[in-house]
Amino acid sequence: MAFKKVSRIKIPDATIRRLSLYDRCLEGFLKSGKKVVSSSDIARKCGTNPAQIRKDFAYFGEFGVRGVGYYVENLQGDIKRALGIDRSWNCALVGAGNLGFALLGTDSLAKRGFKISAIFERDPILVEMGSFQGIPLYPMEEMVRVIPELGIQIGIIAVSPDSAIKVALKLTDAGVRGILNFTPTTIKVPPGIILKNVDFAIDLEGIAFQLNNE
Amino acid sequence: MAFKKVSRIKIPDATIRRLSLYDRCLEGFLKSGKKVVSSSDIARKCGTNPAQIRKDFAYFGEFGVRGVGYYVENLQGDIKRALGIDRSWNCALVGAGNLGFALLGTDSLAKRGFKISAIFERDPILVEMGSFQGIPLYPMEEMVRVIPELGIQIGIIAVSPDSAIKVALKLTDAGVRGILNFTPTTIKVPPGIILKNVDFAIDLEGIAFQLNNE
DNA sequence: ACGTGTGAAGCATTTCACAGCG
DNA sequence: CGCTGTGAAATGCTTCACACGT
Numbered sequence A, B: 001m002a003f004k005k006v007s008r009i010k011i012p013d014a015t016i017r018r019l020s021l022y023d024r025c026l027e028g029f030l031k032s033g034k035k036v037v038s039s040s041d042i043a044r045k046c047g048t049n050p051a052q053i054r055k056d057f058a059y060f061g062e063f064g065v066r067g068v069g070y071y072v073e074n075l076q077g078d079i080k081r082a083l084g085i086d087r088s089w090n091c092a093l094v095g096a097g098n099l100g101f102a103l104l105g106t107d108s109l110a111k112r113g114f115k116i117s118a119i120f121e122r123d124p125i126l127v128e129m130g131s132f133q134g135i136p137l138y139p140m141e142e143m144v145r146v147i148p149e150l151g152i153q154i155g156i157i158a159v160s161p162d163s164a165i166k167v168a169l170k171l172t173d174a175g176v177r178g179i180l181n182f183t184p185t186t187i188k189v190p191p192g193i194i195l196k197n198v199d200f201a202i203d204l205e206g207i208a209f210q211l212n213n214e
Numbered sequence C: 001a002c003g004t005g006t007g008a009a010g011c012a013t014t015t016c017a018c019a020g021c022g
Numbered sequence D: 001c002g003c004t005g006t007g008a009a010a011t012g013c014t015t016c017a018c019a020c021g022t
Helices: A013-031 A039-046 A050-058 A072-083 A098-105 A124-128 A140-150 A161-174 A200-212 B013-031 B039-046 B050-058 B072-083 B098-105 B124-128 B140-150 B161-174 B200-212
Strands: A089-094 A114-121 A135-139 A154-157 A178-181 A194-197 B089-094 B114-121 B135-139 B154-157 B178-181 B194-197
Touching (some): A013 B200, A089 A161, A154 A161, A178 B200, A200 B114, B039 B050, B089 B140, B154 B161
Parallel strands (some): A089 A114, A114 A135, A178 A194, B089 B114, B114 B135, B154 B178, B178 B194
16 A cells, blocks of 8 residues: 545645745655665655655555665656646646746746646737747637647746736636736635736735744 | 844744745735725735734834734834845846846846846856856856955856756855755755845745645 | 724644555 | 654644633
């Protein structure tokens, strides 16, 4: 019994985030040729504690060998399967501004299985280009047609804050099931649609707060 | 007694993040001319619940008037003061790549009181330009001199993942007290230095996980 | 009468400590 | 013997329900 199909038990969001971290760590261990690691090894490397790590794994099954540790390669497979990134996810980027280009410019998404297969943009002059880095560019109106056609599951909102809500609505209408919102806007989505917000101003404010109180 | 100097009591990180959200909400209320709001008004607008909001405020003092609600303008001041963003913070951007430019291209940092007053970049050809959008560009080596000189408190790491740790070390050596790390790298900082990580791949993985389990 | 402020209850997550197994 | 896996304890956060002040 190595991998337990995910239970009805609620898994903490924090656990999911940490699993992503562990996965990254393992990349490092793999590169340095380590075959087996213990929970303390991982903890040291990514700044959590060993008990936490074991508990996190336990939600999904038994990934290790008692008295020995975890086989790096197996463990990575198990984590990826647990997270659902043992396959590729089809994404659309909405907004070809500074931030959008920045996202395209990094390989960190592709490397983790998130493929951007369409870009939607309001500005007709940009859309005129037809494609960017081999990814087709469409006007916003095409969303409802293109998204089902390409089987896009996740939408990434990188437009200006004032159009974010409209874009989110269009995305869900078009059949997207998950949304990553980069604008500092509170978006509401129908139940069943997964929404996550990325907002670095909030993190900066968190830093400011802590600096302000010693 | 309106504002209680922040106590020795530990304030949840989640509370701090929500305060940032509330602050944004209030912007909206201000624009629409609303003078007084209740905790339920805020809750509706930003998707939390009223009790939570009152509890969050309670860590810092009494911001409202019983039986009435909160005076929008006062409340915003109180929240900003609580967060430590009733003043300006001096930041340095390290790395003038895609992501760095994206950060400079948005006004959302400036608008919230985070001023980028120096850019550090490895590539000599870029540094040659001398400045970008009026912000001076320096080679990495100048960090130790420039950061204290300009009184920079927060460093923003937007370099490639493999140099992130080195950069973080340089920043802390130079006297920075807070770091916002945009690379998918686990960084360790000495005690007293505040570190936050922004990693959208993790959020995408969170979406993937949830989609994968209905 | 109304909506805030707050102790107490309820829930969720983390940490502990040890049993279990290679 | 060592390190995982796991109930139980401890901690932390959120929600409830009502007292309080205007």
